[in-house]
Structure formats: structure tokens, C-alpha cells
Amino acid sequence: MLQYIIRRILQFIPVFLGVTIILFTLRAVIPGDPVRMIAGERAIPETTYQMIVQNNHLDQPIYTQYVYYLSDLLHGDLGHSYQKNRSVLDIFAEKLPYSASLALCAILVEIIIGLLVGIISAIKKYSFIDLLLTLSTSILVSMPVFWLGMLLQTFFGVWLKGWTGGALSLPVSGAGGPISAYPPILHYILPAVTLASVSLAFTARIMRSQLLEVMNQDYIRTAFAKGLSKRAVIVKHALKNAMIPVITFIGIDFGTMLSSAILTESVFSWPGIGREIFLAIGQRDWPIVMGGVVLIVIIVMIINLIIDISYALFDPRIRYGKKKAE
Amino acid sequence: MGKHEITRRNFVAGAAVAGAAAAGAGLLTGCQAGGSANTTTDGGGAASEKKTGGTFEYYINEPAYIDPYNLKESEGTMVSSCLFDSLLSYDYRTQQLVPAAAESYEASADATVFTFHLRRGAKFHNGDPVDATAFKRGWERICNPNISKAPSEISYHLAQIKGYKEMFEDKKATSLAGVKAVDALTLEVTLTAAYADFPYILSHPALGPVPAAAKDFDSFTEAPIGNGPFMIDDTWKHDQYIRLKRFEDYYDQKAYIDGIDFNIVAKVDTAYTEFQAGNLDFAMIPKGQIEAALAAYGESEDGYTSQPGKQTLLGPESSVYYLVINNTDPVMENQKLREAISYAVNRQAICTAIFQDTRVPADGLIPPGIKGYHAGAWAASYYDIEKAKQALAEAGFPNGEGLAPIKLSYNTGGDHESIMQMIQSDLHAIGIEAELEALEWARYLGALAEGKVQIGRLAWVADYPIMENFLYSLFYTNNGDNLSKYSNPEVDKQIMAARGVLDDDARIAAFQKVDELIQSTTPIVPIMFYKHNRVCSERVNDFYFSPNIIPDMVNTWLSA
Numbered sequence: 001m002l003q004y005i006i007r008r009i010l011q012f013i014p015v016f017l018g019v020t021i022i023l024f025t026l027r028a029v030i031p032g033d034p035v036r037m038i039a040g041e042r043a044i045p046e047t048t049y050q051m052i053v054q055n056n057h058l059d060q061p062i063y064t065q066y067v068y069y070l071s072d073l074l075h076g077d078l079g080h081s082y083q084k085n086r087s088v089l090d091i092f093a094e095k096l097p098y099s100a101s102l103a104l105c106a107i108l109v110e111i112i113i114g115l116l117v118g119i120i121s122a123i124k125k126y127s128f129i130d131l132l133l134t135l136s137t138s139i140l141v142s143m144p145v146f147w148l149g150m151l152l153q154t155f156f157g158v159w160l161k162g163w164t165g166g167a168l169s170l171p172v173s174g175a176g177g178p179i180s181a182y183p184p185i186l187h188y189i190l191p192a193v194t195l196a197s198v199s200l201a202f203t204a205r206i207m208r209s210q211l212l213e214v215m216n217q218d219y220i221r222t223a224f225a226k227g228l229s230k231r232a233v234i235v236k237h238a239l240k241n242a243m244i245p246v247i248t249f250i251g252i253d254f255g256t257m258l259s260s261a262i263l264t265e266s267v268f269s270w271p272g273i274g275r276e277i278f279l280a281i282g283q284r285d286w287p288i289v290m291g292g293v294v295l296i297v298i299i300v301m302i303i304n305l306i307i308d309i310s311y312a313l314f315d316p317r318i319r320y321g322k323k324k325a326e
Numbered sequence: 327m328g329k330h331e332i333t334r335r336n337f338v339a340g341a342a343v344a345g346a347a348a349a350g351a352g353l354l355t356g357c358q359a360g361g362s363a364n365t366t367t368d369g370g371g372a373a374s375e376k377k378t379g380g381t382f383e384y385y386i387n388e389p390a391y392i393d394p395y396n397l398k399e400s401e402g403t404m405v406s407s408c409l410f411d412s413l414l415s416y417d418y419r420t421q422q423l424v425p426a427a428a429e430s431y432e433a434s435a436d437a438t439v440f441t442f443h444l445r446r447g448a449k450f451h452n453g454d455p456v457d458a459t460a461f462k463r464g465w466e467r468i469c470n471p472n473i474s475k476a477p478s479e480i481s482y483h484l485a486q487i488k489g490y491k492e493m494f495e496d497k498k499a500t501s502l503a504g505v506k507a508v509d510a511l512t513l514e515v516t517l518t519a520a521y522a523d524f525p526y527i528l529s530h531p532a533l534g535p536v537p538a539a540a541k542d543f544d545s546f547t548e549a550p551i552g553n554g555p556f557m558i559d560d561t562w563k564h565d566q567y568i569r570l571k572r573f574e575d576y577y578d579q580k581a582y583i584d585g586i587d588f589n590i591v592a593k594v595d596t597a598y599t600e601f602q603a604g605n606l607d608f609a610m611i612p613k614g615q616i617e618a619a620l621a622a623y624g625e626s627e628d629g630y631t632s633q634p635g636k637q638t639l640l641g642p643e644s645s646v647y648y649l650v651i652n653n654t655d656p657v658m659e660n661q662k663l664r665e666a667i668s669y670a671v672n673r674q675a676i677c678t679a680i681f682q683d684t685r686v687p688a689d690g691l692i693p694p695g696i697k698g699y700h701a702g703a704w705a706a707s708y709y710d711i712e713k714a715k716q717a718l719a720e721a722g723f724p725n726g727e728g729l730a731p732i733k734l735s736y737n738t739g740g741d742h743e744s745i746m747q748m749i750q751s752d753l754h755a756i757g758i759e760a761e762l763e764a765l766e767w768a769r770y771l772g773a774l775a776e777g778k779v780q781i782g783r784l785a786w787v788a789d790y791p792i793m794e795n796f797l798y799s800l801f802y803t804n805n806g807d808n809l810s811k812y813s814n815p816e817v818d819k820q821i822m823a824a825r826g827v828l829d830d831d832a833r834i835a836a837f838q839k840v841d842e843l844i845q846s847t848t849p850i851v852p853i854m855f856y857k858h859n860r861v862c863s864e865r866v867n868d869f870y871f872s873p874n875i876i877p878d879m880v881n882t883w884l885s886a
Contacts, residue, residue, distance in 0.1 A: 037768055
């Protein structure tokens with residue numbers, strides 16, 4: 001197992017180099033002058049322009065810039081934002097905890113509701129409840145995230161507050177802190193539900209189909225034949241096997257939620273990394289784009305490693321790092 | 327030279343200061359600090375006691391900077407204007423310069439040397455004295471190209487000062503030769519050429535003083551220490567909030583409110599929902615909700631001041647949206663063609679259909695609110711389809727015959743596409759065929775700078791409330807912001823001459839002549855002036871939001 005983990009970690013290096021080379025190639029190809037973007041509609045004085053170009057090595061060939069980038073990276077420097085005049089490391093150190101905590105909350109919502117709905121649907125297949133849950137998840141999948149977010153904001157932030165004379169409500173936006181009248185935990189509810197909405201529906205569907213498939217397996221019939229209760233068969237035998245694809249999906253989804261929660265972060269004004277990177281692309285703020293992508297790649301690779309290791313827990317037949325018996 | 331008893335806090339009363347010239351003496355005079363007001367007049371004319379206390383919940387988007395070092399956009403300027411006082415301030419209500427950190431100033435007869443007398447006893451938020459050196463330090467910080475990895479983009483405010491070139495451009499000097507702290511309370515500024523509008527430039531919030539603590543650039547940028555009526559509480563929480571609290575040792579009238587929470591909200595719609603939920607005192611109204619806001623919150627009487635029941639602010643701003651035309655383009659160098667385009671655009675239809683009248687048709691380049699504005703300043707800046715057709719015929723293209731399709735370029739996002747589509751339709755009505763070119767923002771800026779745009783769109787927001795800021799910036803030959811590539815030696819000469827006219831009225835008249843000269847050839851097509859689209863909560867009283875998007879937070883008070 002240890003060997004396997006080391007091998008996987010070493011694989012990070014070529015992946016990392018590949019990603020950064022692709023990004024540098026893209027930044028060379030994509031039109032748009034990052035220095036001009038700093039000033040926007042206003043003209044930037046030529047002297048200022050040249051200073052920014054030189055300070056950021058933008059007058060150098062792209063491969064020289066890449067070498068500078070790698071050199072800085074080895075010194076723990078992710079670069080300096082053109083637009084914000086701040087260290088990229090500082091920016092992400094500030095934002096990553098917010099993205100990670102929101103993604104975790106959303107994953108929790110996804111696991112609790114998604115699995116529950118999937119299991120109930122599978123157990124009560126073709127019943128009215130199954131139909132109702134399937135319909136609900138279909139609606140969630142097809143509902144635009146920003147629209148759902150705005151609906152939740154209006155309902156829980158404005159209407160509920162009005163109906164209860166201010167006694168009951170949820171925060172509309174933001175991550176809390178001293179300026180908020182709400183406890184910080186409440187700030188997670190609406191964005192986490194919104195972020196989880198689509199994935200939750202997918203999780204429920206995967207769970208349902210996997211469970212239905214497993215329930216038709218011979219060993220499940222054997223378990224029933226042994227006289228085990230339905231609950232015992234599902235919990236002890238069926239669920240474990242049905243979980244593997246679900247875990248794979250949830251694991252990948254965590255990485256996606258961490259980096260691509262752009263709409264949720266925008267609607268709820270959540271200070272996460274997704275929107276930061278999205279805006280940086282438009283502004284050609286390459287240090288932020290590079291830093292963000294590198295960070296996400298590392299996180300996703302770590303998550304994938306954890307998922308692969310976790311397979312062994314769910315299916316004892318899966319073992320890593322051991323040679324096949326002759 | 328006369329002295330005028332007034333404070334910047336009671337200028338609502340309408341007293342004027344001598345920012346205007348004492349022409350006979352060749353001197354400009356400021357004014358003396360005085361007492362403070364504690365009563366207000368409500369809409370009915372009755373005086374009522376202002377209440378102290380409470381925190382004002384203010385909506386902004388994430389600022390670029392709140393440090394004067396690079397105060398280049400509205401969001402940061404709103405915050406910084408509460409943290410810092412420049413030498414002077416501009417009161418849009420009386421259209422006069424009023425004292426801020428300086429109680430008076432004088433100008434030399436040739437408008438090249440300005441001497442400012444600072445208020446005694448003023449302090450920074452950390453207790454340091456606000457002296458002439460602090461201003462010199464602040465300005466040199468802006469002009470120091472080596473102080474940070476990103477040189478300030480706003481050093482151009484100080485480009486008229488002697489020694490600017492040597493310090494910022496040539497990097498040979500470490501200080502501004504033209505800025506001299508004569509003594510603790512006297513600051514003398516020498517310019518390279520006559521520039522009578524210079525005091526107006528110094529009203530810009532970026533040109534405040536900084537204490538010695540500003541040496542630590544990174545920490546100062548995150549939590550600036552100023553001399554204004556509010557001080558920062560904690561540091562700037564990016565994309566979340568900036569908290570300010572009242573500065574109790576402020577040299578002038580203290581604020582009524584205890585503090586301001588600048589709530590950084592990513593989307594206007596979200597901020598408005600927060601406002602409707604009662605969590606914000608000030609927000610921007612999303613497009614399409616103006617009528618509902620007016621019905622729910624009432625309209626401000628002057629468009630800038632919010633009182634309970636009259637909370638929707640729709641006053642014109644100091645900014646203009648215009649079609650930038652490449653005057654060197656082989657087709658667009660035809661003056662009559664530009665004129666035809668200007669007459670053909672139905673500005674009112676754009677303002678109504680797209681912006682629900684939260685924009686006002688531009689009848690010239692200079693917006694209302696800027697001294698020197700007069701209605702109908704640009705002859706061709708109104709909708710007249712017959713004149714458009716006539717001008718088109720005079721251009722050599724009767725009914726558009728013989729004219730190849732022109733290209734209307736714009737950046738994607740915002741409402742630019744809708745605007746350009748309406749203009750395309752207007753041009754079609756007189757026989758001009760136009761193709762639309764939508765470019766991503768980065769590509770659009772590049773195309774503009776490289777002169778690849780035949781007709782595009784741009785906006786200009788005034789840095790200072792003076793005509794010169796529009797005319798020089800947009801039309802002086804080879805100036806960076808002159809993206810229409812307009813060049814007229816006579817205009818250049820007249821701009822330079824007008825800069826040296828000390829008397830305010832005479833100088834404005836001189837700039838109006840320049841404006842008249844420019845408009846006679848329609849180098850650009852003004853489309854509309856921006857208007858506020860903001861709203862305050864019912865508990866907000868006496869909140870004034872100026873045409874250049876700066877709030878007066880000192881006189882604002884909260885009912886409950």
C-alpha cells in the first residue's frame with residue numbers, strides 16, 4: 001500500500017508539469033494584454049505600462065517566463081496578482097478555507113439527502129414515493145443553480161423574515177463574521193444546499209440504480225435465503241457494494257465543488273476560489289489563474305488518491321501494491 | 327483676499343468659498359474652519375434633532391484599492407473618502423471647492439505656485455500629526471515607481487508638479503522637487519506650467535496625506551491609516567467586508583453614525599435582496615426594478631439626498647457614455663458622416679428601452695453637474711432623422727448609397743450589445759448598414775488601443791469636477807485616453823491657454839469655447855449620461871451621494 005501511495009504521489013510531478021505547460025501555452029495563445037486590463041477603459045501611461053511589463057517579466061519569451069515561474073514556485077512563491085497587487089498565495093490562503101468548508105457542507109448535504117433518497121427509491125421501487133422522489137431529483141437536476149439560489153434567498157432571507165416579523169430567517173449572502181447578525185453556521189445553509197442541489201440528484205440516481213442492480217445479485221438472494229431481514233441484507237450486504245460508484249462520484253464532485261462553484265459563489269457572494277479564478281481568466285490575471293489551477297490539480301489528485309485507497313475499505317477484494325498470486 | 331467662515335460640514339447651507347479667483351489680487355483664497363451643525367431640516371422645513379449612533383450598512387463591490395496609493399475606481403474611492411481628507415473637497419451642491427485638510431490656499435498670479443495652509447491640530451488615526459510633510463509623503467508614495475511591484479496607475483494626477491517626470495518616469499529623483507513643506511502647516515506646490523484647475527485636482531480623494539506608518543506598504547494597503555472622519559476597524563476582509571468606525575479625534579465635525587460596514591457583495595441582485603431583507607442601508611437597484619423601487623421607497627427630491635420616504639436616488643452622475651469613432655479611419659474621417667451618425671441615434675429610446683430612464687440622453691460631452699455644462703452644447707447630439715439623412719447626403723452617401731457597411735464594435739457583457747443593436751437599427755433607418763462586432767473585454771481593449779476599432783463604445787467618468795478633465799483627456803493630441811485619435815492643433819493650443827486662466831468663470835468660458843470647437847466636427851457621438859440607481863433604507867437621513875459617487879457620511883444619521 002505504501003509503495004502504491006508513493007508511486008501515486010510521484011505521478012503528481014509529470015501531471016503538474018503537464019498542466020503548467022498547457023497553461024503557459026494557453027496564455028501565450030489567448031489574446032488580451034494583461035497590463036492593459038489593469039487599467040480597463042482608462043489609458044495606462046506608457047511609463048507605468050513598461051514598468052508593469054518589466055516587473056512581471058512580460059517582455060521575456062514565454063519559455064523564459066515559465067522558467068521564472070517554476071523557479072518562484074520552488075521557492076514557495078505562487079506569483080503576484082497583476083490586478084490586485086497581492087501575493088497569489090495570500091489570496092488563496094484566504095479563500096481556500098471558505099471554498100473547502102462550503103464544499104464539505106455541500107458534500108454532507110449530498111451524502112445525507114442523496115443517499116437517503118436513492119436508498120428509499122430503490123427499496124420502494126415503482127411506488128408513488130419512488131415516483132415522487134425521482135420527479136423531485138429530475139427537477140433539481142434541471143433547475144439552474146443561480147435561479148435556485150435566488151429563490152432560496154428570497155424565500156428564506158426576505159419572505160420568511162417578513163412573515164415571522166424577523167423571528168425566523170436565514171442570511172441572504174456572505175460568509176458571516178462581525179458584520180453579520182447571524183451565527184456563522186447559518187451562512188452555510190443556503191449556499192451549501194444550492195451547491196449540492198445538482199449533485200445530490202445525481203447521487204440519488206446513482207445510488208438507486210446501483211442498489212437495484214446489487215439487489216438482483218445471487219449473494220443477496222443467498223442472504224435472504226439465510227433468513228436475514230431486509231434491513232440487514234441492505235445495510236450489511238447490498239449497500240457496501242452499491243457504494244463504490246457513488247463514492248467515486250462524490251469524490252470527483254468534491255473537487256468540482258471546490259473549484260467550480262462559480263455561480264453559487266457569485267449568487268451568495270461567497271469568498272471562494274472558483275469565482276476568483278473565473279474573474280482572473282477574464283482579466284488575464286495569469287498568476288491567479290496559474291496558482292488556482294495548480295492548487296486545484298494538487299487537491300484533486302490527493303482526493304483521487306484517497307478515493308482509490310477507500311475502495312479497499314468497501315471491497316476487500318481490492319488490494320494495492322501486491323502482486324497477483326501465481 | 328477674503329476669508330470665509332464656513333466648514334465643509336455645513337456647506338449645505340449654501341455658503342461659498344473662495345475657490346474662485348480674487349482676480350484683482352491674482353490670488354485664490356480658501357477659507358477658515360468654523361463650528362459644527364447639530365440640527366437638520368426635514369422636508370417640511372422643520373428643524374429636528376439628529377440622532378447619533380448606529381452602523382450604516384453600505385453595499386459595495388470588491389474594491390481594487392482602498393489605499394490612496396492607487397485609488398482608481400469608484401468602490402475603493404467610496405471607502406477611502408471616509409478614511410482620508412485631501413487638502414480640499416468639492417461640494418457639488420454649491421459647485422464650489424471647500425476646505426478639508428487645508429483651511430486656505432493661495433495661487434500665484436501665473437497659476438504655477440500654490441500654497442496651502444493646513445489646519446492646526448489635525449491628527450491621523452494613529453495619533454500622528456497631519457502636517458505638510460504628510461502630504462508630501464503621500465504624493466511621493468504615489469510617484470515612487472519602486473515602492474511596490476505594481477506602480478501606481480494614478481500618478482497622472484500629479485503629473486503637473488515640478489519633478490514628477492524626474493521621479494516617476496526617469497526614476498532619477500527620490501522626491502518631488504515641486505512639493506515643499508515650508509513649515510509644519512504650509513505646503514507649497516510648484517507646477518511645470520500654468521494650471522489654474524490644480525486645486526480641483528487636489529480635491530481627489532487619492533491625494534490625501536499618509537503617516538510615516540505607510541512605509542510598510544503591504545499592511546498599509548490592507549488597513550490604511552488616514553486623517554478622515556472614519557478609521558478602519560480591523561483590516562479589509564477581501565470579498566467580504568471593510569469595517570470603519572468613527573474617528574473620535576477628527577479635526578472637524580464628527581460623524582453622527584458610529585461606523586460604516588462596507589458589505590462587499592458580488593452581485594447587484596444579491597445586494598438588493600439583502601437590502602429588501604433589511605440587512606443593508608444602501609444598495610444599487612438592479613435593472614428592471616427601478617419602477618418598483620420608486621413605488622416602494624419614494625424618490626429623492628434632488629436625486630442625491632436620501633430622507634425617509636424619499637429614498638431612491640436617480641440624480642445624474644459626472645460621466646458620459648459615447649461612441650468612440652476612429653477619426654483616422656479612411657471612412658470615418660468624413661466629418662459629415664460622423665454627424666449623420668450622431669443625428670441618427672435615438673438616445674431617448676436607448677435610455678428608456680434598455681435602462682428604464684436610469685440614463686439620460688447626452689446633449690453634449692460635459693455632463694450636468696460639471697461647471698460649464700449647458701444644454702444642447704453639441705449641435706448634432708440629438709435625434710433628428712431628417713438632419714441625419716441630409717448630413718449623410720452631404721457626406722457623399724445619399725441614402726447610404728456607395729457606403730460600405732461600417733463596423734460597430736463593443737465588449738460583450740453589460741448592455742452594450744443591446745445598445746449597439748438599437749444603434750444599428752437607427753443607422754439602418756437612414757441607409758447606413760452596420761455590422762456588429764462583439765469582442766471579449768480583453769480583446770476589445772486591445773483593439774481600441776491598436777486603432778482597430780472603426781466605431782466602438784466607451785465611457786468617461788470624471789476624476790475631478792472640471793471641464794478640462796473631459797476635454798484634455800479625450801481630445802488632446804496623442805493623449806492616452808484620446809482613443810478617437812482626434813487631433814486639432816487649435817484645440818490643443820486653446821486647452822493649454824485655458825489652463826492658465828485664473829478666474830473660474832473666465833476659465834470655464836474658455837473651455838466652453840474649446841468644447842464648441844471640438845463639437846463642430848463631431849469627433850465622437852455622446853450617447854447618454856449616467857444616473858444614480860441607488861436606494862437607501864428608511865432609517866437613513868441626510869445621506870448625500872454626489873454625482874461623482876462619493877457619499878457624505880459625516881452628515882448622515884440613522885433614525886433607529
